[in-house]
Amino acid sequence: MSEPGLNTDQVSGAVADRIAGVVLLLMAVGAWWYSHTFPAGFGQVVGPGAFPRLVSVPMGLFAAYLVIRPGVNQRWPQRAALLRQGAALLLLGIYAGVLKLLGFLPASLVCVVLLIRLFGATWRASLVCGALLTVSLYLLFEFALGMPLPNMPGLDW
Amino acid sequence: MDILAFLAQGFAVALEPQHLFLALVGCAVGTLIGALPGLGPVNGVALMIPLTFNFGLAPTAALILLVSIYYGCMYGGRISSILLNIPGDEPAVMTTLDGYPMALKGRGGEALGLSGVASFVGATVATIGLTLFAPLLVGFAIRFGPAEYFALFVLAFATIGGVTSGSLVKSFLAACLGLLLGTVGIDSVSSVPRYTFGWYELYDGIDFIVALVGLFAISECLVFLEDIRGSNKPTLRVGSAIPGIRSAWKCAPTIGRSSFIGFVAGVLPGAGAALGSFLSYTLERRWLGRRGSFGQGDPRGVAAPEAGNNAAAGGSLIPMLSLGIPGSGTTAILLALLLSMNITPGPLLFTQQPDMVWGLVAALFIGNVMLLVLNIPLVGLFAKVLQAPGWFLMPMVVMVAFVGVYSLSNSAFDLYMMLAFGVLGYVLRKLEMPAVPVVLGLLLGGQMEYNLRRAMSLSGGDWSILWNSGITVGIYAFAVTLIVAGMVYGWMIRQRR
Numbered sequence: 001m002s003e004p005g006l007n008t009d010q011v012s013g014a015v016a017d018r019i020a021g022v023v024l025l026l027m028a029v030g031a032w033w034y035s036h037t038f039p040a041g042f043g044q045v046v047g048p049g050a051f052p053r054l055v056s057v058p059m060g061l062f063a064a065y066l067v068i069r070p071g072v073n074q075r076w077p078q079r080a081a082l083l084r085q086g087a088a089l090l091l092l093g094i095y096a097g098v099l100k101l102l103g104f105l106p107a108s109l110v111c112v113v114l115l116i117r118l119f120g121a122t123w124r125a126s127l128v129c130g131a132l133l134t135v136s137l138y139l140l141f142e143f144a145l146g147m148p149l150p151n152m153p154g155l156d157w
Numbered sequence: 158m159d160i161l162a163f164l165a166q167g168f169a170v171a172l173e174p175q176h177l178f179l180a181l182v183g184c185a186v187g188t189l190i191g192a193l194p195g196l197g198p199v200n201g202v203a204l205m206i207p208l209t210f211n212f213g214l215a216p217t218a219a220l221i222l223l224v225s226i227y228y229g230c231m232y233g234g235r236i237s238s239i240l241l242n243i244p245g246d247e248p249a250v251m252t253t254l255d256g257y258p259m260a261l262k263g264r265g266g267e268a269l270g271l272s273g274v275a276s277f278v279g280a281t282v283a284t285i286g287l288t289l290f291a292p293l294l295v296g297f298a299i300r301f302g303p304a305e306y307f308a309l310f311v312l313a314f315a316t317i318g319g320v321t322s323g324s325l326v327k328s329f330l331a332a333c334l335g336l337l338l339g340t341v342g343i344d345s346v347s348s349v350p351r352y353t354f355g356w357y358e359l360y361d362g363i364d365f366i367v368a369l370v371g372l373f374a375i376s377e378c379l380v381f382l383e384d385i386r387g388s389n390k391p392t393l394r395v396g397s398a399i400p401g402i403r404s405a406w407k408c409a410p411t412i413g414r415s416s417f418i419g420f421v422a423g424v425l426p427g428a429g430a431a432l433g434s435f436l437s438y439t440l441e442r443r444w445l446g447r448r449g450s451f452g453q454g455d456p457r458g459v460a461a462p463e464a465g466n467n468a469a470a471g472g473s474l475i476p477m478l479s480l481g482i483p484g485s486g487t488t489a490i491l492l493a494l495l496l497s498m499n500i501t502p503g504p505l506l507f508t509q510q511p512d513m514v515w516g517l518v519a520a521l522f523i524g525n526v527m528l529l530v531l532n533i534p535l536v537g538l539f540a541k542v543l544q545a546p547g548w549f550l551m552p553m554v555v556m557v558a559f560v561g562v563y564s565l566s567n568s569a570f571d572l573y574m575m576l577a578f579g580v581l582g583y584v585l586r587k588l589e590m591p592a593v594p595v596v597l598g599l600l601l602g603g604q605m606e607y608n609l610r611r612a613m614s615l616s617g618g619d620w621s622i623l624w625n626s627g628i629t630v631g632i633y634a635f636a637v638t639l640i641v642a643g644m645v646y647g648w649m650i651r652q653r654r
Contacts, residue, residue, distance in 0.1 A: 059333035
């Protein structure tokens with residue numbers, strides 16, 4: 001039950017809500033405009049563009065309302081937190097890209113160790129827990145649950 | 158008594174050894190996940206869905222497993238509410254009000270035991286209600302045509318979050334965003350690609366399981382990264398859960414009243430468990446007046462929201478199963494599971510797949526008993542999970558999310574999509590815009606559009622078919638009433654401060 005009125009975790013959402021409102025408004029207008037390019041099939045009463053248009057109208061209206069009358073937000077992250085989040089996302093993005101290439105074990109090992117480190121553990125704890133987590137997840141998924149994970153190249157068993 | 162025969166049949170299905178085993182595993186795993194600080198029922202169930210798919214279980218078995226995980230997560234969630242004052246989800250907020258003070262007084266075990274019994278009673282009352290009332294609603298809904306269904310979807314979106322969350326406009330915006338994202342992919346009727354911008358990976362549309370895991374699990378990790386130091390709280394001594402049973406007996410009238418209130422709140426579309434726990438707590442507080450010491454660790458302050466919340470969770474299965482309209486965030490996720498197993502909830506489900514429906518209902522009964530049996534003795538063990546440090550838990554959550562999603566399709570694209578939804582979920586949370594309507598839009602958009610187009614082809618392009626029958630007008634009127642009630646209710650709360 002979120003309670004109206006600002007509490008300690010909340011800030012005025014004037015700026016962020018307006019930005020979000022503008023982005024969503026542009027999305028609604030774009031969706032409306034783009035939906036006209038969908039070719040209507042022969043003999044269809046309602047073509048593929050109708051429903052997106054039907055949704056984009058209230059969406060645009062609500063977004064415009066948000067621009068005019070923004071509400072409250074939760075406190076936005078500080079610079080240090082943003083850097084940590086960005087680093088985590090970058091790490092996970094790279095991990096997603098190399099997972100198939102390198103195989104599950106080596107890719108995950110590096111990723112998990114760095115991730116645990118990023119979440120504030122010491123290097124020692126990261127190495128030990130990262131290795132433990134990777135190996136136990138591998139054993140769990142590959143053998144106990146029977147889900148094939150990508151193997152290291154050249155090591156297909 | 159058709160119902161009893163069906164239910165007996167359902168128990169026969171649910172009591173098969175494999176199903177019993179799955180229920181046990183689901184309850185245990187669910188409790189563990191729910192107890193992890195920062196992971197509530199919605200996140201927990203969302204995280205487990207992709208894994209469940211990979212077991213290759215039959216639909217009934219998968220559903221039983223997921224429902225048990227759901228119930229387990231609900232139970233586990235209250236462990237962190239009571240011992241750490243961190244509610245896993247919205248309905249659990251009310252439990253912290255008296256649960257944490259009880260834990261501070263060294264009565265944490267009692268509070269956990271009591272909440273277990275109260276939840277058990279609430280959930281059982283709701284499941285009995287489900288058994289009795291769902292067929293009635295089905296009998297009514299069987300006459301629905303596409304226009305009525307379209308109205309029903311409008312009702313679902315008009316009411317979701319309308320009562321519980323802060324801003325009505327933001328919930329509506331989130332729902333529109335979900336609906337729009339739901340149209341991405343090849344249109345099933347005309348085979349035209351929509352909003353794919355030439356990316357063939359998008360032709361199948363946005364997989365809502367990928368979206369779900371991103372929105373709930375990945376965004377949770379981003380929230381955690383904001384403050385990696387301040388999140389560890391000292392854990393309190395738990396003690397035995399046995400006194401909880403005795404205090405549950407003393408709270409019996411409270412539990413009874415709250416179960417009923419919660420059930421009614423749960424059946425209302427869009428209200429769900431949060432309203433159930435809120436209403437039962439506040440009404441019980443008013444009912445007892447000075448006789449209670451609410452807010453300072455009154456056992457009844459734990460019993461009321463817990464019974465109410467679980468009764469509401471059970472009650473919200475009624476509109477979900479019989480109409481296909483989810484009443485809360487978690488039922489939305491259960492609906493996601495059903496749809497992805499090609500089971501479309503609605504009146505036809507009861508006539509075409511009675512085995513599944515009644516097997517599910519029986520599984521709910523069994524899951525309840527199992528949770529109670531499992532939790533009273535093991536409460537200390539589950540509470541240990543809370544002591545695991547966040548720097549270990551969160552990477553584990555990320556890894557389980559990655560492996561689960563990757564094993565669905567073996568595509569890196571889905572992983573990127575999951576990360577993108579993680580960022581979206583995080584931004585939505587900062588904006589105080591609920592994420593559940595986005596999921597609902599993704600989930601229900603296809604069916605909503607399908608029914609709209611069927612209605613239009615029936616009427617030959619005459620839009621008035623959408624509001625031409627008594628039932629559709631009734632549904633729209635009901636939607637408007639609920640929205641207005643939600644606004645008045647919000648206004649009243651603001652006046653009181």
